[in-house]
Amino acid sequence: MSKPTYILGLSCYYHDAGAVLLKDGKVVFAAQEERYTRKKQDDRLPTDAIAKALDHAQITIDEVDAIGFYEKPMLKFFDRILSTYFKTWPLGLRQYQMAMQEWMHTKLWIPQHIEKDLGYKGKVFYVPHHESHAASSFYCSGFNDSAVVTVDGVGEWATTTIGYGNDKALDLKQEIHFPHSLGLLYSAVTYYIGFKVNSAEYKVMGLAPYGEPKYVNQFKELIEIKDDGSFALNMKYFSYEHGLRMTGKKIEKLFGEPTRKPESELTQFHKDIAASVQKVTEEAMLKICKHAKEICPSENLCLAGGVALNCVANGEILRSGLFKDIFIQPAAGDAGGALGVALSIWHKKFGGERLPKMNDVYWGTEYSDDDVETFLKNENLPYEKLDESQLIDTVSSLLEGENVIGWFQGRMEFGPRALGNRSIIADARNKENWQKVNLKIKFRESFRPFAPTVLEENVSEYFDLDRESPYMLLVADVQPDKRDMIPAVTHVDGSARIQTTSEKQNSKYYNLIKAFREKTGCAVIINTSFNVRGEPIVESPKDALNCFLNTHMDYLVMGNILMKKSDMPTNRVLQSADYLDKFELD
């Protein structure tokens, strides 16, 4: 038997570092570094994730045939960054001072760091940032041919691209260059309404349904969108080219309100701004996809890049009927670039075969019941071990009502969403659970909505959606007759960010919801990520236990092991303040 080909994809040194290991083109391991270092969106070289990947595959770094880096650092620095400094000079000294030190010390020495920190002696390959995004979507889609759209903040020069994939070939056709960026427009508004840039953009999306898009006309001053979806920002309103802030005084003058201070009161004005930027984003995305259809005729569309996580816009694209089928890479952000570069190398450099559509993203670390038991015995904490059918029966009963349960199972998800293996779950029929989970468990803003998980076969019964949405990337309306039934996952505008699950994707999680449906008649539960605000999603039993003990969660299930909060020693529970201090708010 011939030796398998191992390819390691890396993304790091900007935000959201990740590592992906392919074996003969198939993902055998993928994880974000933040899960191990416990620092949200950690951007360091993902040495911990790489170590776990090699350990999982039971190989050494010497057996890796190729390492891929998700962008071209020299092109980014010598072309885009230096050109921008020449353009904005004499402004930009502070940004330049900070950036130059980072580039000189770290970012210009990628192969040297890889060799020094990983002990890797082989070849390192580089794929442009947006080509990595495009590859992460197209090669995982299972489509033979597809138009491909990638939209994010910025890569080397590109901020938005349109490409076409056919079998193993994938070529970008057109792009829009920095500083004109839909992702950076969204980030600038995120900054303007007091949330953390490159982290809390999803909050703006969640806030939008509370407002009215009253400021769309002012946004037309900020961004010109052509009929073909191309766009240009009016840079006099933005300072990210030269400053350390995204926006300045001019945008405050345009909207008539100062930049909101983090953690201060959210007013109707902020909600209206969120609604307006969301509407403009949807308009631009629809036009881009329409143009993609014109220049790359295909019935299929693949989406990737941070803006592809805007599931409200994704829902609009789906409902527009422009494409028969859509695939959105669930790890659409920069961590997914690690997947894209690895797949590019496999298909283009090694001429590897296309693989079927990805079935799930459970590609991270896993802990057995024995691992969990050993850990809990060391911690000297009480627990109950059940067999799987008992566990499903017990937990589905516990879910009824107000219990909130930490659900830690199998392999960790890759990408920003918890999809039933590192999740906090609760009864979607109980409206009180919305506030309970937000304020007492996640310690996050009260306006934030929760996503439902629904059995795939029941999706159309509860939501205006006719297909699977296994990665929580599509928003659709809750059926009017079901809104009163599942108020905890129905957003103020009647929509929901849906995750469907099937036996093939996640049998244990599927069986749990099925058992819940048999008991209650409801095939929907709340699913939110297993973490508190500012904390990376839990990776290990230790992380899960810490989160369980320091929040108002009622039960913790790890594998087939059940823990009840009321059985925990009083000196171990609810030290929330100390726990929360460890994490920087987003």
Added chain:
Amino acid sequence: MKLLIILALLVVTVLLCDKYEERLPPPISWIYALWKKFSHVLGTVMSFLILTVLWIVGFGIYAIVIKIITFPKRFKTKPNTYWIDVEPTTVESMNHQF
């Protein structure tokens, strides 16, 4: 000449301290720790100064030339589209960081 010898000795001492840092006995380890703190501050100040000079002189001259050359572009009418055609990439280009 004497100054060069002193400097060379200092450099060699620092290099040796760096190599055998774990094994340095007090008070040499304390002095070396102090030196490292001082050198870090010195490095920060020096890089700030060097980068600032480079910004003003190196970047400045080049930026002014570029601004003069590109000045007429400011009066160009808006294009019909902001899409830019992408040059096809080759497999060979994967070998390079640019």
